[in-house]
Amino acid sequence: MKIGILTSGGDCPGLNAVIRAIVLKGTSAYDIEFVGIRDGWRGVVEGDFFPLTRHEVKGLSKVGGTILGTSRTNPYEGDRGGAENIAKTLYGHRIDGIVAIGGEGTLAAADRLSKDGIKVVGVPKTIDNDLRATDYSFGFDTAVNIATDAMDRLRTTGDSHQRCMVAEVMGRHVGWIALHSGIASGAHVICIPEVPLSITEIAALVTSAHDRGRAPLVVVSEGFKLKGMEEAYSDKGLDAFNRPRLGGIGDLLAPEIERITGVETRATILGHIQRGGSPSAFDRVLATRLGLHAADALVSEAWGHMVALRGTDIVRVPFSDALGELNTVPLYRYEEAAALFG
Ligand code: F6P
DSSP, X not given: OEEEEEEOSSOOTTHHHHHHHHHHHHHHHHOOEEEEETTTXXXXXXXXXXXXXXXXXXXXXXXXXXXXOOOOOOTTSTTSOHHHHHHHHHHHTTOOEEEEEEXXXXXXXXXXXXXXXXXXXXXXXXXXXXXXXXXXXXXXXXXXXXXXXXXXXXXXXXXXHTOEEEEEEOOSSOOHHHHHHHHHHTOSEEEBTTBOOOHHHHHHHHHHHHHTTOOXXXXXXXXOOOTTOGGGGGOSSBOTTSSBOOSSHHHHHHHHHHHHHOOOEEEEEOGGGGGOSOOOHHHHHHHHHHHHHHHHHHHTTOTTEEEEEETTEEEEEEHHHHSSSOOOOOHHHHXXXXXXXX
16 A cells, blocks of 8 residues: 655644654555655645655654645646546555544535545644544643743743733644643733634723732633724724724734823744644654654555544544534533633
């Protein structure tokens, strides 16, 4: 059996650990031959492959990024030819099937290709932890650790100057990174897309923390929208206060918090630092286990399925289970954290 492996969508710590585990188990236990596919679906569409042996994956579990490269190419868009073109390319290189490691968009393409006859096994990946078919996705724990470390640092400088510190973390649609890093770092306010708050509510929590002698820490997901001002976000040029858009929501909140509370406030946007560097031990183990089970799924010909974490077990689920609704933060989880705001 000859299998191509690709990584697609935004990168994520742990991708290399998955690739390593698939290749190690696939070659030693099942005698599978592997090729790496460069830059996600682009590499499949263009036939950009290279041999992937035990040698190429040596020592990779601790290495961030992806040795395969990644892109957000959709094989069905433009003149890429969809499943027909991919089938032709794979046949030409005598490749029997693909392991696609990616998030929602990647798995949606994998699902469609699979229905169109391409043999695909999936591995879920996202630092946002927003895929509902898996309890946790690798990359998330690393991102939370990076964000927590950054907030611990923001707190000491905030304390020294008696400033309010606003930290913006990733999470376009869901607030898992903000929730977990906010709890871990003892934030006084956590703002997530699932729970709209008004600037008045945020300012009241900041004032209360300040009055208790604390340097207030506000953690905000990039996808958070202020209550009552949602329409303002549809205007591309202006922010919710009719000013030219500066950047992220953190930059929007900081001056308003300062204006209302009188507490000097600074914003930090953590950005792609959360996705870079070495995976945490938890993510290395999770990614490795997913890779090992993906190799098993190949020999079982479990096409159209992805491997996923349920409780402490790795299971196989159909692609369709991972699509549609996102894994959002339930209200009770937010309320647990809010009980600590004071
Ligand atoms: O989906 C993961 C994610 O990290 C989001 O949290 C973030 O909004 C996005 O990717 C950033 O994407 P890009 O790297 O394309 O700017």
